[in-house]
Amino acid sequence: MIVSNTIVKVGIAQMDVVKAPNTIRTSGLGSCVGVVIYDETKQIAGLIHVMLPDSSLGKVDATNVAKFADTGIKALLDLLKAEGVQTFKLKAKIAGGAQMFQFTSDKSSMRIGPRNVEAVKNELNKYKIPLISEDTGGNSGRTIEFNPATSKLNIRTVNRGVSEI
Amino acid sequence: MNFNQKITSLHLDVLKEIGNIGAAHAATALSDLLSKKIDMQVPKVEMVTFDHMMELAGGSETVVVGVFLRIEGDIEGSMFFILPIEQANRFIRRLIHDDAFDFYKAPVSELALSAMQEMGNILSGSYLSALSDFTKLKIYPTVPGLSVDMFGAIISTGLIELSQVSDHVIVINTSIFEEDIAVSEAVHGHFFLLPDPDSFATIFKVLGVS
Numbered sequence: 001m002i003v004s005n006t007i008v009k010v011g012i013a014q015m016d017v018v019k020a021p022n023t024i025r026t027s028g029l030g031s032c033v034g035v036v037i038y039d040e041t042k043q044i045a046g047l048i049h050v051m052l053p054d055s056s057l058g059k060v061d062a063t064n065v066a067k068f069a070d071t072g073i074k075a076l077l078d079l080l081k082a083e084g085v086q087t088f089k090l091k092a093k094i095a096g097g098a099q100m101f102q103f104t105s106d107k108s109s110m111r112i113g114p115r116n117v118e119a120v121k122n123e124l125n126k127y128k129i130p131l132i133s134e135d136t137g138g139n140s141g142r143t144i145e146f147n148p149a150t151s152k153l154n155i156r157t158v159n160r161g162v163s164e165i
Numbered sequence: 166m167n168f169n170q171k172i173t174s175l176h177l178d179v180l181k182e183i184g185n186i187g188a189a190h191a192a193t194a195l196s197d198l199l200s201k202k203i204d205m206q207v208p209k210v211e212m213v214t215f216d217h218m219m220e221l222a223g224g225s226e227t228v229v230v231g232v233f234l235r236i237e238g239d240i241e242g243s244m245f246f247i248l249p250i251e252q253a254n255r256f257i258r259r260l261i262h263d264d265a266f267d268f269y270k271a272p273v274s275e276l277a278l279s280a281m282q283e284m285g286n287i288l289s290g291s292y293l294s295a296l297s298d299f300t301k302l303k304i305y306p307t308v309p310g311l312s313v314d315m316f317g318a319i320i321s322t323g324l325i326e327l328s329q330v331s332d333h334v335i336v337i338n339t340s341i342f343e344e345d346i347a348v349s350e351a352v353h354g355h356f357f358l359l360p361d362p363d364s365f366a367t368i369f370k371v372l373g374v375s
Contacts, residue, residue: 011216012225012321013328028225028317031325051215051321051328064332100322101233101310112325141318143226158228158314159271 007145008047013067015048017079020149027143029096031113033069033120033136036093036146036153037076037129039085045148046076050096052112053119069119077127090129093153093165094120095144097136113137133165172335172365177210179372180337184208186299187292188339188356194291195341198284199259202344206353209338215324218334222247222355225317229253230268232285233322234309236293239302240364243323244293245357246285246309247316252354255343257281268313282311292356300371323359330362 008018010026018024020043026034029049038045048066055068065071077087097117117136124131133153135142140157147154156162188205196203219225230253232246248256250268258266260280268277286309297304312319327334337360340353360368369375 013215028315030318030321032321100312100318141315
């Protein structure tokens with residue numbers, strides 16, 4: 001059998017699921033948070049690129065669920081369950097939630113990075129999914145790629161090089 | 166407000182004119198600053214998905230120099246002045262008289278960062294004051310922030326307000342380039358004006374197309 005590894009790309013406010021040997025990646029995370037939820041033994045991983053903490057911020061109905069931490073993580077879990085994974089086996093890694101610009105403005109949207117991280121952690125808690133590692137905060141953009149075969153999350157930044165969590 | 170359904174081509178033309186007037190003043194200011202001829206393209210006004218927005222300056226992972234400020238007053242929104250690294254290098258070398266300067270070489274000097282921020286300040290100031298004169302709206306820019314990073318990470322800061330009401334963004338996009346340097350569109354500098362959703366009604370009203 002010929003195995004070709006493809007990289008599944010996830011855009012902003014989108015999500016997808018991938019199986020080994022393929023990997024999954026999202027680029028240009030600023031205040032957004034990339035959440036990887038994976039099953040180590042089945043080597044399946046889902047990735048969502050969350051923009052906003054809470055769907056109650058959405059002022060219009062019927063928006064894209066993947067945009068928000070609360071509705072997005074729920075939808076991602078549904079996708080994973082459809083692949084036959086069991087929720088209690090799932091683990092998570094997250095990255096992002098930076099503050100790209102320093103402002104004195106008290107507008108809450110300027111602090112969206114930390115709020116996104118907090119909201120994601122609350123949701124993971126709610127579903128009792130252990131957060132194995134994270135690379136959050138700071139003021140650097142991140143591109144992340146997860147390999148379900150190794151459960152490693154590769155994080156690339158412009159100013160701080162490459163790391164793996 | 167669900168602005169997706171209410172925007173007509175006339176509205177887009179009005180927004181294009183805003184981009185035209187604003188960017189023309191900014192390009193003039195840049196030309197004065199650098200003593201160099203600067204050209205601009207006819208602005209593009211597009212309603213795009215967030216994902217598509219990332220492609221407007223070469224992809225979300227492309228490293229750019231970004232100056233960002235918020236607009237406050239009668240209308241609100243986000244404004245970005247985005248330069249490819251090469252172009253930013255040329256501008257800053259000229260401004261601070263240092264031919265060896267390079268944004269790729271960390272640490273970037275305070276002087277260069279300050280010059281870049283001031284350039285962003287002057288250009289966005291002239292863009293917005295032209296816009297204010299044209300519309301008679303009160304427009305106050307915040308002090309600009311500067312970041313050298315991935316385009317996606319920078320531009321998504323300006324999508325936060327919008328993303329709460331829509332999955333699309335109306336972007337007023339004007340590219341600027343140096344006349345004496347032939348480059349492809351992907352390496353142009355850009356002004357991006359992203360009005361907040363509630364501000365469109367105000368803009369259209371004062372310009373008589375509501």
